[in-house]
Amino acid sequence: MGSAPPLSSSSQRRRVGPIGVVLLVMAVLLILGVAGYFVLPLLGIGKATQAAITTSDLQTTVNYAGMDITLVNAQQAANFIDDPQTHSDGMLRLHVQATNKNKKAAVLIYPTIAHLLLPGGNELAPVYASDYTAVAPGETRSNTVDFVVPAATKVNQLTLLLGSAAEARLNIPLQPHADMGKYAAKTSDVNKKTSYLSLDYLVTQVTTQMSLDGQQAPKGMRYLSVNLKIGNPLMQPVIAGSPFDYLRVKSGDTSIAPVQATIPLNFASQVKDQAGSAVFLIPQDVTTVTLVLGSKNTDGFDPGTVNIAL
Known part of the structure; x- marks a missing residue:
């Protein structure tokens, strides 16, 4: 038998097939991609840059849901690179400080309670807020709230609507030291007597x-708190019963029951100046009410009334 012919040098080389070529190309692309991801940003290539920022000082404070909300300033830029939802054609950022005056922690859900009113009447919800953690009683927390606003819009043409659609909203013009006096709590002395x-x-x-107690009033409403001192001149105790049954305020033909009351159910004989209070929800546009003390059932006693200017 003859011996096998010797292999040529070319046949001894390992040939790379089509699959090998594809794998090689993929490996090279992967290496280049990883290198580009880490190296190019270090060289400033492909990295987003922050557009010029214009700042408008505001320093406006208003109380919302028992929290003092201060609009520190408003900033405008084409983009905010630290906002994961940023656009590149116009952004507005509000720097907000919230001080919790309530007795319990509270969370401000800005997409629900903060909207920008544009000059044409459209409302914009924020696209980003930096912090949603609870604000403890007595704590002050800073936050940034971002909106997509056309770059040509002037800050002083905008109004922040603070409060959800179901709440008594506070309209805050984005102007320096805007007057928020119409939303401030107002206390008036009455010192009027009646009997029941x-x-x-x-x-x-x-x-x-x-x-009241961390709760914003419903839309179109506000809270009315009435403070009283009650005395019993009789030589015997008097059981008045629940103030939710006999105490009302009237506005026109509307009779309104209290939502809170701390008036005692009974009064010892000859007690003087026993303190009590009641809280009512009344329409915001009401300027006078009548406090009425009288049971809906016939009890033989004439109702007591006090006219109150607000």
């Missing part, structure tokens, strides 16, 4: 406010 169930009632003060 042989008890003496003195209405000492009333307070109107937009929030």
Whole structure:
């Protein structure tokens, strides 16, 4: 038998097939991609740059849901590179400080409670807020709230609507030191007397406010707090019952029951100046009310009334 012919040098080389070529190309592309991801940003290539920022000082404070909200300033730029939702054709950022005046922690959900009113009447919800953690009682927390706003829009043409659609909204012009006096709590001395169930009632003060115990009033409404001092001149105790049954405020033909009350159910004989209070929800545009003390059932006693200017 003859011996096998010797292999040529070319046949001894390992040939790279089509699959090998594809794998080689993929490996090279992967290496280049990883290198580009880490190296190019270090060289400033392909990295987003922050556009010029214009800052407008505001320093406006208003109380919302028992929290002092201060609009520190407004900033405008084509983009904000630290905002993951930024656009490149116009952004507005509000720097906000919130101080919690309530007795419990609170969370401000800015996409729900903060909207920008544009000159044409459209409302914009924010696209980003930097912090959603709870604000503890007495704590002050800073936050940034970003909106997509056309770059040509002037800050002083905008209004922040603070409050959800179901709440009594606060309209805050984005102007330096905007006057928020119409939303401030207002306390007035009354010092008027009436009687009911042989008890003496003195209405000492009333307070109107937009929030109570961390709760913003419903849309179109505000809270009315009535402070009283009650005395029993009789030689026997008097059981007045629940103030939710006999205490009302009237505005026109509308009778309004209290949402809170701390008036005692009974009064010892000859007690004087026993303190109590009641809170009502009334329309924001009401300027006078009548406090009415009288049971809906016939109890043989004439109702007591006090007219109150707000």
